[in-house]
Amino acid sequence: MSKIIIPETMIEAKGIVKRFNVGCENELEILHGIDLNVKKGEFVSIVGTSGSGKSTLMNIIGLLDKPTEGSYLLDGVDVCKAGDKELSHIRNKKIGFVFQTYNLIARTSALKNVELPMLYAKVSAKERKERALELLELVEMKERVGHTPDELSGGQKQRVAIARALVNHPSIILADEPTGALDSSTGRKIMDLFHKLHEEQGITIVFITHSPELAKETERILTLKDGSFIDERMGIKYAS
Amino acid sequence: MLLENVMLALTGLLANKMRTFLTMLGIIIGIASVIGIMTVGDAMNKSVMGSMGDMGVNNITVFVTQKMDDDYNFESEEYVRDMKDKDYFSEEMIQDISGHFAGRIEGVALKKSAGEVKIEDGKKYANINLEGDNSVAFSQAGLKIIAGRGITKSEQHDARKVIVVSDRYVDNMLGGDTQGALGKNVEAVIGNKYYEYTIVGVYEYSESSGQSQGAGKSRKDVRTNAYIPLRTALIQLREKNQYDEMEVIAKSGEDQGILSNEIQNYLNQKYYKDNDAYESYAYSMKEEIKSMESMLNTQTYAFAAIGAISLLVGGIGVMNIMIVSITERTREIGTRKALGATNGCIRLQFITEAVVVCLIGGILGVIVGEVFGMIASKMMGYSGTASPGGIIFCVMFSMAFGVFFGYYPANKAAKLNPIEALRYE
Numbered sequence: 001m002s003k004i005i006i007p008e009t010m011i012e013a014k015g016i017v018k019r020f021n022v023g024c025e026n027e028l029e030i031l032h033g034i035d036l037n038v039k040k041g042e043f044v045s046i047v048g049t050s051g052s053g054k055s056t057l058m059n060i061i062g063l064l065d066k067p068t069e070g071s072y073l074l075d076g077v078d079v080c081k082a083g084d085k086e087l088s089h090i091r092n093k094k095i096g097f098v099f100q101t102y103n104l105i106a107r108t109s110a111l112k113n114v115e116l117p118m119l120y121a122k123v124s125a126k127e128r129k130e131r132a133l134e135l136l137e138l139v140e141m142k143e144r145v146g147h148t149p150d151e152l153s154g155g156q157k158q159r160v161a162i163a164r165a166l167v168n169h170p171s172i173i174l175a176d177e178p179t180g181a182l183d184s185s186t187g188r189k190i191m192d193l194f195h196k197l198h199e200e201q202g203i204t205i206v207f208i209t210h211s212p213e214l215a216k217e218t219e220r221i222l223t224l225k226d227g228s229f230i231d232e233r234m235g236i237k238y239a240s
Numbered sequence: 241m242l243l244e245n246v247m248l249a250l251t252g253l254l255a256n257k258m259r260t261f262l263t264m265l266g267i268i269i270g271i272a273s274v275i276g277i278m279t280v281g282d283a284m285n286k287s288v289m290g291s292m293g294d295m296g297v298n299n300i301t302v303f304v305t306q307k308m309d310d311d312y313n314f315e316s317e318e319y320v321r322d323m324k325d326k327d328y329f330s331e332e333m334i335q336d337i338s339g340h341f342a343g344r345i346e347g348v349a350l351k352k353s354a355g356e357v358k359i360e361d362g363k364k365y366a367n368i369n370l371e372g373d374n375s376v377a378f379s380q381a382g383l384k385i386i387a388g389r390g391i392t393k394s395e396q397h398d399a400r401k402v403i404v405v406s407d408r409y410v411d412n413m414l415g416g417d418t419q420g421a422l423g424k425n426v427e428a429v430i431g432n433k434y435y436e437y438t439i440v441g442v443y444e445y446s447e448s449s450g451q452s453q454g455a456g457k458s459r460k461d462v463r464t465n466a467y468i469p470l471r472t473a474l475i476q477l478r479e480k481n482q483y484d485e486m487e488v489i490a491k492s493g494e495d496q497g498i499l500s501n502e503i504q505n506y507l508n509q510k511y512y513k514d515n516d517a518y519e520s521y522a523y524s525m526k527e528e529i530k531s532m533e534s535m536l537n538t539q540t541y542a543f544a545a546i547g548a549i550s551l552l553v554g555g556i557g558v559m560n561i562m563i564v565s566i567t568e569r570t571r572e573i574g575t576r577k578a579l580g581a582t583n584g585c586i587r588l589q590f591i592t593e594a595v596v597v598c599l600i601g602g603i604l605g606v607i608v609g610e611v612f613g614m615i616a617s618k619m620m621g622y623s624g625t626a627s628p629g630g631i632i633f634c635v636m637f638s639m640a641f642g643v644f645f646g647y648y649p650a651n652k653a654a655k656l657n658p659i660e661a662l663r664y665e
Contacts, residue, residue, distance in 0.1 A: 064578060064658045085582050092580020103575040103662070107255050119244055120580040164579070 010075055010172055010204045011038035011061065017069035018056050018227075030056045032227045033070065038172070038206060043198045045207040045215040045235075048224035055176070057224065058208050062095055062174045063087050075171040092120050096165030100177035102157040104149040110136060110160045111145040117168050135163040139193060155186035162193060172204040173197070179214065191217065241585075242592070249593040252565070263561045264601035266554025267641070271605025271634050272612065273547035275626050279613025281540030283624025289533060298492060299349070299380075300500040302507070302522040303485040304328060307515065320517055327518040328482035333511055337488065340506060344499060346489040349377035352473045356463065357428045359413060366412035367463035368405070370428065372473020378404075380489060381467070387418035388441035391469050395440075399471035403437035406445040406464035418442045426466065435476060437468060488522070496524035554601070555645040562594050562649035573653050574661025583654040590653050594646025595639055602638025606631050 018031040030053045038044050048054045059065035060072065063079055072080050075094055082090060097103075104113045114132040123131070136142050139159040149157055158178060165173050175194065179187030191214055197203045207218055215221045219238045223231035253260040304327055306320055334348050354370035373381065375396055383390070386407060395402050403426050410421045426437045445464050474481055488503060490496050504522035512519040566573070573586060581589075610626060617624045 059659050062578070064662075085584075088577070088580050088582040088585075091578060097578045099575075099662070103571065103578075105572055105575065107251055116576070117579045119241070120576075120582075120585060122241070168580075 008040065009037055009073075010040045010042070011036055011206070012073040013037075013061070013067075013070065014072075015070040016057070016060060016067045016072065018053075018060065018065070019068045022068065030227050031060075031067070034227075034229060036061075036222070036229075038204060041198075041202045041204055042220065043194070043205045043207065043218045043235075044220045044222065045209055045218040046222045046224055047209060047212055047215045049210060052224045053227040054208050054210075054224055058174060058176050058206075061172075061206060062097060063091050088120075092117055093168055094171040096168070096170035096173045098158070098161050098165050098173060098175040098178045100180040102149070102154075102161045102181075104157055104160060104164075106150070107148055109146050109148055110141060110152065110163075113149070113160055114164045114167055117164060121168055131167060132163070135166055136160070138166075139163045153186075154182050155189060158182065158186075158190050159193065162190075162197075166197070166203070172206055174206050174208075176208045177210070178207075179211070180209070187214075241588075245589050245592040246596060248589060249596040252593060253597065259561060260597065263557055263597055264604065266557040267551065267598050267601030267638060268554075268605040268608060270548065270551025270554040271602050271638055272609035273550055274544045275606050275609025275631065275634055276613040276616065277543045277547050278540060278626040278630050279610060279624050280617045280620070280622075281536070281543065281624075282626060283613075283617030283620070283622035285533065285536045285540070286624055287622045288536060289529060298346075298490050298496070298526070300488040300490055300496055300503060300522055300524045301485065302329070302488055302500075302503055302520055304518050305521045307512075307517055307519045323484065323518065325480065325482060327515065328480075328484055329486055329507075329520075331481045333507065334483075334486060336510070337486075337503065337507070341488070341499070341503065344491055344494050346491055347376035348374075349380045349487040349489055350374045350470055350483055351377045352470060352477065352479065352483075354468065354473045354477060355430045357430055359409075359426060359428055361413060361427075364413050366409045367461060368409060368426075368428075368466040369463055370430070370466050370468060370473070372468050372470040374470040376489060377470070377487065378467060380487070381465075383443035383467075384446075385441050386444050388422045388439070390441055391467065396469045396471060399469055399475050401435070401437045401472055402440045402469065404441040404443060404467040405439055406466070407442055408445045408459070408462055408464045409466065410442055412460060430476075433476070490524070496526045500524040500527070551641070555598075555641050558594055558597055558642070559645040559649060562590060562646055563652070565593070566590065566649050566653045569653075570656065570661045570664035573656050574658050574664065577656070577658035578662060586656075587647075587650045587654040590650030591643055591646040594650065595642030598638045598642030598645070599635070602635050602641075605638070606634055 013034065013036040016031050016034040016036070017029065020028045020030065034057065036057075046054060046057065056065070060067050063074070063082075066080065070080075071078065074090065077090065079087065079090060104110075105116065108116075111129070111132050114135055115128040118128040118131060133142065133145065136145055139162050141156060141159045141163065144152060144156060144160075149160075152160065162173075162178075173194075178194075179190050182190060194205060194207065195217070198205055205218075207215070209215055212221075216236050218235045221231075221233050221235060222229050304323065334350070338345070338348055351374070352372040354372055356367070356369050359366050359368060373391070375391070375393060378391055383404070385404070388404075390404060391402060394400075405421070405426065407416075407418060409426075410416060410418050414421045414424060421439050421442055424439050426439060428435045428437070445462070471481075488499075490499055500522040504520055507520040507522075576586060606626075610631075613624070613626060
């Protein structure tokens with residue numbers, strides 16, 4: 001099916017082009033042949049103003065959308081040829097999403113929210129609960145396992161969302177403006193959590209933001225403008 | 241996974257109690273009306289079948305009727321001559337039938353009503369229906385003799401003035417002493433004539449014995465049958481030994497439809513071929529019951545089908561609310577897809593939700609329908625329940641309904657584009 005290579009590189013995307021309304025009068029090219037390589041254990045940020053194509057790129061990296069042209073290997077698997085069902089399975093196993101608006105399931109406890117990806121991975125109920133509790137402890141939310149999203153603060157919701165993203169041992173965490181809806185001190189704490197996960201657990205993180213300050217803290221910063229990378233530099237901490 | 245979905249559905253439904261209840265109401269009313277109609281139908285069926293069954297299911301009724309040509313016009317009031325002696329079933333014909341069909345029939349029951357009489361003795365009175373029975377008819381009456389005996393063959397043959405009365409008669413006239421009643425006389429005045437019979441037996445009266453004359457009357461006023469030998473009745477009524485109707489009792493296991501045809505053809509060939517106006521006609525009660533039953537069932541199903549229309553409306557309500565629910569939860573669907581839910585998972589989740597609504601509605605509907613059906617049939621004077629098969633069918637049907645009306649919205653949800661769903665405000 002898909003060819004497997006020993007993964008040194010977590011994301012290997014070449015010549016990614018994304019066009020909308022292909023063949024129509026109002027055809028629109030958002031991404032113009034992007035190359036992106038993310039190594040295993042790397043913490044990369046993609047910066048760009050709105051309209052730069054960040055979200056489109058993220059949707060492609062996150063397997064929610066397919067590129068019009070180009071190739072994309074995720075953890076050594078060619079995902080461009082996968083069908084809908086296969087993509088669902090890959091998303092489930094290899095990608096952990098963290099959204100700006102948390103996207104927790106309403107009226108469902110923090111614990112059940114964290115268990116959800118494991119439910120789709122057909123993990124047994126007992127194992128699900130153990131793993132979810134373990135992760136809620138990691139994000140310091142163990143006291144709030146029974147609370148529903150409307151009983152949690154923004155920062156707490158994002159912690160639950162991060163725990164949920166980690167639950168299936170994903171290859172990468174894809175964080176789309178995770179601090180965007182939070183005040184600066186709460187945002188800081190969430191950012192610290194990402195650093196902790198990266199340093200202690202060696203998790204690969206692709207961090208999408210429009211904040212250059214937060215981006216500087218990551219290992220590598222890629223700047224996207226009008227559908228192309230215009231700049232690539234090392235983060236402050238890692239520059240030397 | 242299924243259990244998780246059911247729990248999920250219940251959580252979702254509980255979050256919107258009023259909406260869920262109103263959605264369910266359509267299903268509840270639909271199922272309740274179907275079950276209610278089936279319950280009332282069953283009650284009527286049982287009641288009609290019960291009273292017809294009392295008439296004897298093994299009986300083939302043979303009677304004399306006007307000859308009908310193929311071009312007979314029911315509307316014309318042609319003069320038909322009165323019945324003469326030769327038109328009636330004679331003793332000879334009855335003997336012939338008994339002999340010809342021996343082995344296939346138990347016998348031929350003959351009865352003559354000698355009239356309805358009020359027996360009085362001072363302040364005491366009892367209503368009786370005096371009936372002359374031959375021995376076959378008497379045994380067909382299925383009486384439970386509680387004192388004395390039935391009418392013997394020799395009493396039949398010799399036209400003795402003996403009588404078998406009900407315990408009600410004994411209660412009313414003789415102070416309830418059934419043993420003491422034996423040998424006492426019953427004095428009846430019928431049409432200015434005075435008759436006297438000796439009590440030889442007392443039977444236990446029961447409401448369901450087909451003696452429906454008593455329905456609705458007080459215990460004392462109930463008219464019960466009193467049996468005398470057939471010949472006695474004939475002599476007293478000054479009637480000839482001839483009949484316009486007889487009951488042929490088929491042996492069990494005989495096909496009554498075939499037998500009744502054979503009897504009719506036999507009589508018509510042999511005795512009524514040259515008769516200008518009359519012939520015999522035979523029909524079996526069992527066949528009548530069968531056709532009656534199928535007619536009543538058809539009627540019940542027709543009404544139930546009308547009830548099912550409200551179920552259809554309820555189903556559309558479920559579909560509508562599912563579509564609303566899915567629109568409201570678009571972001572949730574997007575999130576679930578991002579987290580790895582396949583289209584199948586999403587579809588299953590929403591179908592389960594629709595099935596849960598319909599199933600709970602269906603179960604409540606069965607309960608409501610059963611209660612109302614029972615009350616309604618009680619008010620109509622019957623008692624009935626919907627068949628367990630019907631109930632199971634309704635519950636299964638409501639589940640199938642959930643799948644049917646849940647499929648379209650669920651499929652719509654499953655096919656949502658995850659990016660658009662996540663972006664949905």
